Amino acid sequence: MSAGRSRDAASKKVIYVALAGNLAIAITKFVAASLSGSAAMLSEGVHSLVDTGNEVLLLYGMHRARLPPTAQHPLGHARELYFWTFIVALLVFAVGAGVSCYEGVSHLLHPEPLVDARVAYVVLGVSAIFEGISWRLALKEFRGTKGRRSYLRAAEESKDPRTFTVLFEDSAALLGLIIAFLGVFLAHRYDMPALDGIASLCIGVLLAVAAAFLARESKALLVGEGAHPQVERRVATLAAAAPEIRRVNRVLTTQLGPEQVVVAISAEFEDELRTPQIEACVERLESDIRRRDPQVMLLFIKPQSPDVWQRRHGRRNDDPLGVPPVDRAEH
Structure with missing residues (x-):
């Protein structure tokens, strides 16, 4: 069970x-x-x-x-x-x-x-x-x-x-x-x-x-509350550890039910990657995250530079919205 x-x-x-x-x-x-x-x-x-x-x-x-x-x-x-x-x-x-x-x-x-x-x-x-x-x-x-x-x-x-x-x-x-x-x-x-x-x-x-x-x-x-902070941190850590991802801009979550979470990630991918490589990274990352946190029922990953994120959302990267940005170098 x-x-x-x-x-x-x-x-x-x-x-x-x-x-x-x-x-x-x-x-x-x-x-x-x-x-x-x-x-x-x-x-x-x-x-x-x-x-x-x-x-x-x-x-x-x-x-x-x-x-x-x-x-x-x-x-x-x-x-x-x-x-x-x-x-x-x-x-x-x-x-x-x-x-x-x-x-x-x-x-x-x-x-x-x-x-x-x-x-x-x-x-x-x-x-x-x-x-x-x-x-x-x-x-x-x-x-x-x-x-x-x-x-x-x-x-x-x-x-x-x-x-x-x-x-x-x-x-x-x-x-x-x-x-x-x-x-x-x-x-x-x-x-x-x-x-x-x-x-x-x-x-x-x-x-x-x-x-x-x-x-x-x-x-x-x-x-609509966000998931527990530790869930957001785990997701950010796994995403930042992927070799294809240079920087995780944000991790946003929403709790649908006691055991159901939707996750959205804004991430900057390496410039030399092609679409099939990004798709493979996203698929692998989704599998890793859901294996670590089965309550994650949906995962959305959007390739986005930090500057684009800031312009689109009108927020600084240190604003208290979701998990703050994470560089792969930190992991």
Whole structure:
């Protein structure tokens, strides 16, 4: 099994576990909310229901991303995953955060005493166990890709939103359970139903923050981010090492999907080369690059002098666009 397929299967496992857990938890929370009258518990039920729908959308996005290229979409449908991840972020914000804030304000304006707090405690404990299992699995998968970077930095630089989306959802869910527990406990302990409404508002704010982060990251991927800098550097190094290439002016990349990258190289070839020699170099270089980085699905190489590149693009060679120029002499 290839590395890409292995990661795809691992991501699916994480999403399926989260889907099953969130669906069971959502049903349990709604029952508990109706029995206890807790606004925080109702907010948590909505939160889990939204998370369940989000997992379904992520699976649908993964399915759509695997569709083959067509005349209308010659580069395939890989970015569908980024689109549906963005929709997930919108749902977390609009439905999860919106309903939680609404319920919180409603219970602050019209506070009602809890009917049976014991039911809420039991459900919160069971929910924490299920959420913890899903969170632990997502964390394990994410750790395998983050390297020595911090979790936040790794999520910001990740080109695969599947695992970190589930991880952030589960993290928000666990924090929400803690807030819901405090709301129910304090409201019951001090006979102040308004505290339950405040807890619901806090859950809404938590979801809004998580949704804003997910929306920002998925939007950046959807609009079109470059590949990881190390991919660009590897491509530039391989191109500069070719004896037919005098200088690599630029390496530009764009990420189509978690395992799909398009690369464009502007390079100055040796003056004495003829067209068949340049074509042979390009073919060999494409084979070498794709063997080194299988995620490179398309490679474009344009013979171009540094002066022409600068005139065409209106940029100096030291501008921060792609990998800076590389001379063969450096390698």
